[in-house]
Amino acid sequence: MKPDFASLPPRFLRTPEAAQFLGLSGRTLEKHRTYGTGPAYRKLGGRVVYALEDLQSWASRGAVTSTSDPNGALSAAKPRPATSLPAMGLPTRPPVATGQRPR
Known part of the structure; x- marks a missing residue:
């Protein structure tokens, strides 16, 4: 007796297959995952x-x-939240005028 594949859960696609299904590149789907703007995965x-x-x-x-x-x-x-440089752990410096060296 053959198994009844109709009763199996839906098939899942890996990133390259999903990208091809949507007509996008795999990298685009990766970026959507990073920004939270893509399909559920x-x-x-x-x-x-x-x-x-x-x-x-x-x-x-x-x-x-x-x-x-x-x-x-x-x-x-979804809009990306604004992150300040200090919140990211990066130092901030006052702007330097052209031709001057920072001290």
Whole structure:
């Protein structure tokens, strides 16, 4: 007797397959994961995988009818929080006038 594959959970795609499915590059999906603007993903055994329904849902959220549509892709992206240099652990210095050396 053959197994019934219809009862199995949905298939997951790795990043290259998911990118090809969406018509994007794998690097673009990686950037979306970093910024939190991409499709939902899971980590299974240390591997990033995407469910087909999550990819389709994310792609449909980006659907617009014109460039003036208020629900356009740019407005759907989450804004990145502003981070100051001291908060990032970087030193701040006053600006140096051209031709002068910092002390």
